[in-house]
Amino acid sequence: MRNYKIPTLTIAGSDSSGGAGIQADIKTFSALGTYGMSVITAITAQNTQGVFLVEELSNEIIKKQIEVIFDDIPPKAVKIGMVSSPQIIKEIVDTLKKYNPKYLVVDPVMISKSGYSLLKPEAKMNLIKYLIPMAYILTPNTLEAEEITGMHIDNLNDMKIAGQKILELGLKYVLMKGGHLKGDAVDVLIGKDTFEIYKQERLDKKNTHGTGCTLSSAITAHLALGYSVEKAIDLSKKYITETIRNSFDMGKGVGPVNHFYSF
Numbered sequence: 001m002r003n004y005k006i007p008t009l010t011i012a013g014s015d016s017s018g019g020a021g022i023q024a025d026i027k028t029f030s031a032l033g034t035y036g037m038s039v040i041t042a043i044t045a046q047n048t049q050g051v052f053l054v055e056e057l058s059n060e061i062i063k064k065q066i067e068v069i070f071d072d073i074p075p076k077a078v079k080i081g082m083v084s085s086p087q088i089i090k091e092i093v094d095t096l097k098k099y100n101p102k103y104l105v106v107d108p109v110m111i112s113k114s115g116y117s118l119l120k121p122e123a124k125m126n127l128i129k130y131l132i133p134m135a136y137i138l139t140p141n142t143l144e145a146e147e148i149t150g151m152h153i154d155n156l157n158d159m160k161i162a163g164q165k166i167l168e169l170g171l172k173y174v175l176m177k178g179g180h181l182k183g184d185a186v187d188v189l190i191g192k193d194t195f196e197i198y199k200q201e202r203l204d205k206k207n208t209h210g211t212g213c214t215l216s217s218a219i220t221a222h223l224a225l226g227y228s229v230e231k232a233i234d235l236s237k238k239y240i241t242e243t244i245r246n247s248f249d250m251g252k253g254v255g256p257v258n259h260f261y262s263f
């Protein structure tokens with residue numbers, strides 16, 4: 001149903017170049033027919049070539065953004081992206097606990113494609129201890145899953161084992177993204193009684209800035225629209241593949257995917 005009235009929320013960092021972060025999330029929420037809202041956690045001075053400066057917002061303004069949104073327009077589904085420091089993570093978790101959103105999609109953003117660390121090393125513990133257990137779905141790429149589990153992940157079987165290990169933290173589902181492995185672009189969904197493989201051809205494209213942000217917000221939008229978790233991921237995987245297929249040059253570096261390819 002594309003009536004643009006189902007509220008969705010992203011809690012993430014701003015990417016000034018518009019390809020990743022809050023901007024990618026809002027574009028995705030809109031393209032998929034939902035009403036996108038945002039809580040900004042940090043501002044990055046970023047373009048297609050790199051991240052040049054990051055300024056985190058205060059706990060106070062992050063908390064207030066969440067409270068005023070939930071008190072007025074309760075979102076049907078929420079996504080969390082870049083949350084860089086231990087205190088920001090704790091503040092978000094404590095504030096969200098009051099509202100207990102059913103569909104919380106957590107993308108454990110760690111290092112940007114351009115190699116900049118968007119999660120401070122000392123924040124990893126709070127991510128694992130407080131945020132991940134609250135998630136409905138966690139969407140790590142294999143490098144992030146390695147950081148979370150301490151395992152080396154090389155193939156589909158490793159992805160399954162690492163996913164099962166992450167589930168022990170108490171969340172419902174792990175969607176592990178295989179975009180960084182060789183061969184087809186294979187993602188796997190792991191739940192207590194669920195194991196699904198989502199396979200699409202690997203596209204030989206350089207402009208993949210914001211793929212992780214786009215996939216997790218597509219899942220958030222589809223859950224908000226009422227699809228089951230399996231169907232929401234199926235539709236989102238097809239969406240990310242088409243946005244990559246239609247990606248384009250913008251700037252001098254790694255350009256964005258095309259959120260609006262179907263319009």
Ligand SMILES: Nc1ncnc2c1ncn2[C@@H]1O[C@H](COP(=O)(O)OP(=O)(O)O)[C@@H](O)[C@H]1O
Pocket residue numbers: 140141142177178179180185186187200201202203204205208210211212213215237240241244
């Ligand atoms: N070259 C590609 N061709 C097709 N799909 C891709 C490609 N690169 C990544 N993907 C898909 O894009 C989504 C985001 O994955 P990934 O790039 O691994 O995330 P992240 O941005 O977190 O590193 C996943 O579904 C992955 O399989």
Ligand SMILES: Cc1ncc(COP(=O)(O)O)c(N)n1
Pocket residue numbers: 012013014015020021022044046081082109111112113114118208209210211212213
């Ligand atoms: C604010 C922000 N959030 C997330 C990403 C990760 O996106 P990518 O892995 O595509 O660089 C980013 N570059 N900037």
